[in-house]
Amino acid sequence: MKYSERVTAMQASPIRKLVPYALEAKSRGIKVYHLNIGQPDIKTPKGFFDAVKNFDSTVLEYAVSNGIPELISALQDYYATYDMHYEKDELLITNGGSEALLFTMMATCDPGDNLLVPEPFYTNYNGFGQCVNVSVNPITTKAEDGFHLPSKEKICSKINSKTKGILLSNPGNPTGAVYTKDEINMIAEIAIENNLWIIADEVYREFVYDGLDYTSFGNVKEVEDRVVIIDSVSKRYSACGARIGSIASKNKELIAEILKLCQGRLCVATLEQLGSVELYKTPASYFKEVNEEYKHRRDVLYNELMKVDGVVCEKPTGAFYIVAKLPVDNAEDFVIWMLREFNKDGETVMVCPAEGFYATEGLGRDEVRLAYILNESDLHKAATILKEGLEKYVELNKNIQKSTVEA
Template structure:
């Protein structure tokens, strides 16, 4: 029998999706599953985006330009300008989701066995992208005790070797919801300039910041132009996860020219999805004001309910729509599976994402889960009640 590649065997399973078979089995038994495992908002996609597709009179669905349509890229540049981020349309490559943008970035700036430093916990698929690219992740742990703030810069410096090519951050963070301060971003900028590294920032949750906090982009730092690479996406901003449209942005022309070769190899991003995404840029600010208000309300009730459970410690998200909760158990993977296999409360159970899969350091996050507060408040309250009851049953065994 032919053998599977080492790379294939090393490819990690998604902590977000690996429990899906257990969830499907629960549903077949008649159990209702509340999905807190995945960042799929129930917020409605802006009507202007859907109408753009419905009303289009395309007769031949052609390839788009490899780098994305010119009109869309011009409008993306206008969007950034309103955020005090000055880029040109030529600095932008439209991608098939933020995932492809991250893959392009790794392929562009790193070779096999090169190293990338990432504060953990981090978006689990970073491990997958790194494995696919032959890149070695060097994790640096942040902790729930200080809300997952940026670890000391000295800790980053200790990890830098001749093989180090970049530092990658997610801001605001998935899975933590932490929003890096301007000072933290500037500390990282100084570090990558000192050691001649790239700074890659996944900024897909830029719009979702709370209590008047402002997102600060690495593209706003003067003198960082040759080092800064930003990954973005429409998925969460406009509740358009199925569109699969993102972009890679850099003012480093060599980065963009090289990433274009990767983009050419996959031909072009999807046409209809670009039409929807371009129209979505016309979404009024009121839409975001309402969405942020809703997420704050959901966050507050979720955190309040979680804190009522004995032994649970939870970080307070400052952005995005995730939180990490530490549970009074030893194995969150096993607990999450038991929730789906053998527990329900009045015919309902909960699906969560075990947090160990968001770490690269073995053993970390074993008693933590990530919760995506993307559902209505009534569902969140019920979900926490189920978690409370399930923990009591699980710990009594």
């Protein structure tokens, strides 16, 4: 049987494709510390579970396609704390941030169009684009620059007749970069001058460290008609399994068009929406504690990485990821080696090769993304194991190269 070109062209997830190696290691009795995926171990606020347990109805009905009124109202209150004021018909509830991204691509782009995206980027931007025949048009950023944006001229040089928008995450996944107000304003200027959408993935909004100021695209009045904010409860409230996302835009016509897609998939799960209403009632003190915890974890992992000669990495200032350039030729080979060949006292570490976070061929081959989502004790162990494994791997490769030269 023949499969569609759309599905065969779609990449496998670089975050999950090496899972069989981890499973094989575990089958040998090896404990694997997972730094490869953004699954926090922070406790989900209890209100979510209480709301689901207390649900009392004889029939579990379809919810309305745009999202239950209680959750829409909770979102309005949440955004108001950031001085972003949305009306009810400017918000949609989606099946996770993933559906929010996919529906926004479908509503703003035609097959053959492209979106400007700073690379490295959340790898599913590429996967979702391939689903609807929209390509990622990469704006390359570098580890040495903390993955901040290049000049306006360089960005504009990437725009062509098929470019419909700029898609970016802030704070960044996988880089942890937090864009400055000047960078936000630069993107706004480019969007106005070139009539482009701005698709702002802001699911890590709360995770900003070192006293940095955070600027949302929702606070830039000049572009409010072309800004689409993608959001989610997954990382904000450590509720990844709830699969509740949202779309916010002051462009009512765009929201009305995306609503057609929401109607086509009927609705988002009712119980998860009810639970998420309570998540949005979580007190601000929750974020203060979680923010401090992630900042501490970042420092533990970053400090261990910096002990290895040849590692290039600027300390990230947001989200809970680090992208590091390693002194290796192929990071994927190193990740597999850590799972198959290396352990310390029966323990090893799994990280994520970063090549799949780039659209430009060849970039990221020597980089990895690490998620600092483990508790301090486990993270310190994982960081130490990773450091020792990397040092041994580099030494082994040097010996192999030396033997080859001598031969």
